[in-house]
Amino acid sequence: MSKALLYIEYTILALCLSTMAIITFANVLSRFIFNFSIAFTEEVTVNLFVILTFVGASIGIYKGAHLGFNLVYERSSSFNKKMSSIIIGGLIVLFFAIIAYHGFGIVQSQMDRGQITPALGWPQWVFTLGLPIGSILCIIRTIETTVKSINGIKNESVREL
Template sequence: MSRGLLYIEYTIIALSLAIMAVITFANVLSRFIFDFSISFTEEVTVNLFVLLTFVGASVGIYKNSHLGFSLIYEKLNGISKTLVSIIIGLLIILFFIALTYYGLEIVQSQMVRGQKTPSLGWPQWVFTLGLPVGCILCIVRTLETTVKSILQVRDESVSEQ
């Protein structure tokens, strides 16, 4: 599952970044050559950037590439390391659960109100859905990373004995 999910995440990131680059470049050319701005580019770019941010955070969690202070963690023994890993994992999961909950509330509110995007006239909830989807990916990756960390601590404890 991990590799398949990683492929999906990388595909979303690559497509989002490519679309953002193409439409932004087209808008710049349009402004300088034709003195005409393409109105929807900002709308699409901002919303894709939100999706890109949360899916990128999910990949960052998977690869352990977030900034961290590990001096204290490295000084702990097996049981303490396991406990700290669980606490950190739970805190991160609670944060993303809250973001998912409120993100879904926003999506639901936009659906009920029938909000449309200003330039394209698309349903706004389509773009806002990037927030809860990205958060769910972060929850999955946090669970995966926490379990991996606990197993690694267990293996270190076994090898030290």
């Protein structure tokens, strides 16, 4: 599942980034050549940037690309390493679960009110759905990384014996 999810995440990133680059470049050309700005580009770019951020965070969690201070962790016993991994993983899952919960609430509210985007007239919830979906991806990756970390600590302690 991990490889398939990574493929999906990279595909989403590539589509979002390429779409953002193309429409932004087209808008810049349109302004300079025709003295006309394409109205929807800002709306799409901002909303795609939210999706890009959360999916990128999910990949960052998977790759362990976050900043960390390892001195205390590395010098701890295997039990303390396991406990800190579980506590940190639990706090990250809780954080993204709160974001996902409130994100789904916002999506539901936008669906109930029939809120549409100003320039395109699309349902706003389509773009807002990136918030809870990205949070769920981050939760999956955090659980996966925490389990890998705990298994790595177990293997480390077995090798030390």
